[in-house]
Amino acid sequence: MPKFVLLATDLALYFQVLVLLAYVRHALRTPLLRQSWRYVQRDGAAMSAAAVLAVFLLIALLDSVHFRPRLPPTPDAAPSAEIAYSTRTLSLLDLLLSGPSESREKTYSVPLATHQFSKESMQRDGVAVRDFPRLQYGGKHLDQPQEQWAGDVLRRSVNGLGSGLLVWVLGAALLVHGQSRRSMNGFVQAACDLWEGRTALPWRAIGGTLTLLLLLVGWVAALWPYYHVMGTDQTGNDVLFLCLKSVRTAVVIGSLATIATIPLALLFGILAGYFKGWVDDGIQYSYTVLSSIPSVLLISAFVLMIQVFIDKNPLWFETGLERADIRLFLLSAILGLTGWAQLARLLRAETLKLGELDYVQAARAFGVSHAGIMLRHVLPNVTHIIVIVAVLDFSGLVLYEAVLSYVGVGVDPNTQSFGTMINGARNEMSRDPVIWWTLGTAFAFMVALVLSMTLFASAVREAFDPRARAFRVRPAAAQAMPREEAT
Amino acid sequence: MVNYIIRRVLYGLLVLIGVNFLTFVLFFAINTPDDMARINIGGKRVTADAIAKWKTERGYDKPLLFNDQAQGAEKLSKTLFVERSMPLFALQFGASDTGRDIGYELRERALPSLALALPTFLLGVFVVVVVSLIMVFFRNTYVEFWSVAFAVFLLSVSGLFYIIAGQFLFSTVLKLVPASGFAGGVDMVAFLLLPVVIGIVSRMGGEALFYRTMFLEEIGKDYVRTARSKGLSESAVLLRHVLGNALLPILTSTVAVLPLLFMGALIMESFFGIPGLGSFTIDAINGQDFAVVRAMVFLGSALYILGLVLTDISYTLADPRVRLA
Numbered sequence: 166m167p168k169f170v171l172l173a174t175d176l177a178l179y180f181q182v183l184v185l186l187a188y189v190r191h192a193l194r195t196p197l198l199r200q201s202w203r204y205v206q207r208d209g210a211a212m213s214a215a216a217v218l219a220v221f222l223l224i225a226l227l228d229s230v231h232f233r234p235r236l237p238p239t240p241d242a243a244p245s246a247e248i249a250y251s252t253r254t255l256s257l258l259d260l261l262l263s264g265p266s267e268s269r270e271k272t273y274s275v276p277l278a279t280h281q282f283s284k285e286s287m288q289r290d291g292v293a294v295r296d297f298p299r300l301q302y303g304g305k306h307l308d309q310p311q312e313q314w315a316g317d318v319l320r321r322s323v324n325g326l327g328s329g330l331l332v333w334v335l336g337a338a339l340l341v342h343g344q345s346r347r348s349m350n351g352f353v354q355a356a357c358d359l360w361e362g363r364t365a366l367p368w369r370a371i372g373g374t375l376t377l378l379l380l381l382v383g384w385v386a387a388l389w390p391y392y393h394v395m396g397t398d399q400t401g402n403d404v405l406f407l408c409l410k411s412v413r414t415a416v417v418i419g420s421l422a423t424i425a426t427i428p429l430a431l432l433f434g435i436l437a438g439y440f441k442g443w444v445d446d447g448i449q450y451s452y453t454v455l456s457s458i459p460s461v462l463l464i465s466a467f468v469l470m471i472q473v474f475i476d477k478n479p480l481w482f483e484t485g486l487e488r489a490d491i492r493l494f495l496l497s498a499i500l501g502l503t504g505w506a507q508l509a510r511l512l513r514a515e516t517l518k519l520g521e522l523d524y525v526q527a528a529r530a531f532g533v534s535h536a537g538i539m540l541r542h543v544l545p546n547v548t549h550i551i552v553i554v555a556v557l558d559f560s561g562l563v564l565y566e567a568v569l570s571y572v573g574v575g576v577d578p579n580t581q582s583f584g585t586m587i588n589g590a591r592n593e594m595s596r597d598p599v600i601w602w603t604l605g606t607a608f609a610f611m612v613a614l615v616l617s618m619t620l621f622a623s624a625v626r627e628a629f630d631p632r633a634r635a636f637r638v639r640p641a642a643a644q645a646m647p648r649e650e651a652t
Numbered sequence: 653m654v655n656y657i658i659r660r661v662l663y664g665l666l667v668l669i670g671v672n673f674l675t676f677v678l679f680f681a682i683n684t685p686d687d688m689a690r691i692n693i694g695g696k697r698v699t700a701d702a703i704a705k706w707k708t709e710r711g712y713d714k715p716l717l718f719n720d721q722a723q724g725a726e727k728l729s730k731t732l733f734v735e736r737s738m739p740l741f742a743l744q745f746g747a748s749d750t751g752r753d754i755g756y757e758l759r760e761r762a763l764p765s766l767a768l769a770l771p772t773f774l775l776g777v778f779v780v781v782v783v784s785l786i787m788v789f790f791r792n793t794y795v796e797f798w799s800v801a802f803a804v805f806l807l808s809v810s811g812l813f814y815i816i817a818g819q820f821l822f823s824t825v826l827k828l829v830p831a832s833g834f835a836g837g838v839d840m841v842a843f844l845l846l847p848v849v850i851g852i853v854s855r856m857g858g859e860a861l862f863y864r865t866m867f868l869e870e871i872g873k874d875y876v877r878t879a880r881s882k883g884l885s886e887s888a889v890l891l892r893h894v895l896g897n898a899l900l901p902i903l904t905s906t907v908a909v910l911p912l913l914f915m916g917a918l919i920m921e922s923f924f925g926i927p928g929l930g931s932f933t934i935d936a937i938n939g940q941d942f943a944v945v946r947a948m949v950f951l952g953s954a955l956y957i958l959g960l961v962l963t964d965i966s967y968t969l970a971d972p973r974v975r976l977a
Contacts, residue, residue, distance in 0.1 A: 454670035457960075459952040461918060462945060465937050466678040473687075560808065567810045568919060573938055587812050594820040595831070608813055616808040623804075635872070636865045640797040 425501020
């Protein structure tokens with residue numbers, strides 16, 4: 166048995182998944198919430214985004230099961246000797262993707278390359294020459310890389326894309342079968358309905374996204390065991406693998422920092438809006454102070470502080486990973502601690518409004534305690550603001566992490582993140598020939614994550630704040646109605 | 653009116669004192685005067701005597717918040733907090749930990765910073781208003797659909813990508829402008845062109861969407877219908893009626909963006925090698941020069957609070973319906 170390691174952010178992520186599941190259960194049982202979420206479900210773009218987000222979440226969760234593998238016992242050790250565990254902490258994702266991630270090249274190599282990017286001096290037939298050395302991992306199964314490479318890559322690509330397509334066809338057939346069973350129509354009729362978008366869920370849009378995803382996954386999976394699919398970086402690490410590892414950091418920062426803002430914002434926002442008077446003044450003063458400090462400077466002050474704390478207590482952490490992880494955890498906490506002002510402001514305004522409503526006045530007249538009113542009458546009626554702000558903040562935080570890493574107050578340098586990748590790739594663009602793949606891959610991953618979260622967030626916002634629906638673009642409406650009424 | 657402004661300014665000062673106290677606690681909790689001395693003396697020469705001497709020379713040899721050994725009111729005034737923080741209010745920034753005069757550096761670097769931030773801000777507001785007006789003019793058509801989609805995409809790209817890609821495209825490939833650096837006089841334009849354009853592009857996505865919703869909010873109102881029923885053209889309605897009335901929320905949102913501008917310039921300046929306040933701050937964070945960082949926090953907060961007061965005043969000037977409560 167390997168020794169399982171529970172990192173602080175792992176626990177936080179599991180906890181968040183539990184909360185998410187509890188919320189889903191609660192939403193399913195509450196008619197009003199069910200209706201709001203049904204609005205999101207009907208939105209094709211949002212559901213496609215949700216499919217992409219689900220993949221990212223899966224990667225993050227796989228990367229959050231950490232363990233230290235058992236080392237084989239030394240030959241002369243006594244049978245009763247203590248079991249030794251490796252000092253390297255692995256995750257399920259590392260295990261799943263072993264291969265290019267473990268074998269390190271010396272330095273840069275182009276995507277799918279068989280040779281290194283830069284020349285090296287080496288001995289060939291007893292003569293010293295300068296040439297591009299073969300990679301240790303990429304394309305090592307080829308005897309004659311020059312002749313075989315194109316054919317090999319092409320064959321494997323076709324295989325990968327084909328199997329991706331096969332999985333998709335199977336899935337689509339299953340889906341259509343299920344739909345036809347439910348709607349009591351024939352298989353062909355159900356397929357037509359699906360194709361023309363006449364289903365309750367926007368299956369056509371989701372299916373389109375899944376096609377792309379499956380083709381991509383199939384292609385990568387076919388080439389993964391033989392090549393560095395997106396090349397290697399300066400120290401010879403597989404770029405695609407680094408990006409996959411960065412997903413967890415981004416998800417942790419985005420979700421954890423958002424969650425960390427909620428308790429403070431809820432407490433202070435509702436207290437200020439409910440009690441008004443000097444409580445309100447005090448709370449408004451404190452969040453004005455917080456928000457008037459430039460956020461990068463405030464965060465750097467906090468981060469420097471925790472770094473000193475970590476450096477002073479090196480014995481608390483068994484491995485380097487645990488030390489890096491605690492910094493990630495505290496960074497998210499700091500982002501929450503410094504970022505609650507905006508949500509508190511919104512909650513205060515909403516509570517001020519709610520406090521004047523009849524049912525709150527009635528509760529007060531019946532002698533319900535202040536805590537009772539706040540918990541039972543105010544809190545449930547402001548949750549929609551929390552949901553909206555939580556999904557909206559996520560993408561901003563993922564982008565912000567990159568900026569913080571640039572300033573030098575982001576995640577630990579040993580933690581893999583998009584910020585550290587962009588930072589490292591900064592000078593590569595000015596090299597000649599240009600090294601585009603590190604930055605390009607990080608860019609693609611980051612845009613996919615942030616864009617899908619933004620699309621999902623805007624649908625959630627429209628679902629919970631009907632006024633936001635007025636701003637939706639409806640290009641079809643212009644043809645149906647005369648221009649003046651279209652507003 | 654005068655009363656109101658005085659009250660807002662006094663509140664601003666109160667907030668500034670709070671900021672000052674918070675940053676003082678933060679910075680001196682992380683990094684006690686002993687630590688500072690150790691870092692600055694460096695290497696093997698760190699002895700108790702050397703630390704004490706360094707602290708006395710730079711005036712760090714007093715207690716943080718409360719001085720037991722002093723008499724009367726000096727118990728509070730002979731402390732690091734009062735001696736280090738109060739001069740900031742008189743804009744006396746003192747010397748940095750490495751011995752440079754912070755006030756001099758600020759005066760030298762304010763101009764390059766302003767030369768970058770001001771055009772970015774003004775041109776940015778202009779461009780964004782134009783773009784969002786176009787979106788609203790073509791509302792409910794595919795022009796709007798694709799421009800909104802494009803704006804959402806722009807919003808989802810990290811600002812660092814714009815900088816790196818912009819430098820690559822315009823400096824390395826096309827060789828139109830220098831990649832980084834700064835010069836005074838007319839040459840400044842060449843160095844500032846790219847950072848200004850990138851600054852505008854990286855803000856455009858989010859702000860164009862935001863302004864669009866504000867215009868759409870106005871366009872649903874009764875006076876717009878009245879204007880249309882008078883037979884005014886769509887562009888006259890938009891430019892004369894909607895734009896004028898949407899100016900108020902735009903005014904407040906642009907003033908609220910000012911501190912973000914300060915932060916954006918932070919990254920911009922250090923990428924493009926512009927010797928302004930932003931790159932000064934980044935260097936200070938990397939070099940752990942806390943005197944400089946504290947001065948910059950104070951300056952940034954003071955500017956932000958000034959922005960808040962100006963917002964309040966501009967509100968009352970732009971909209972007579974706003975009462976001075």
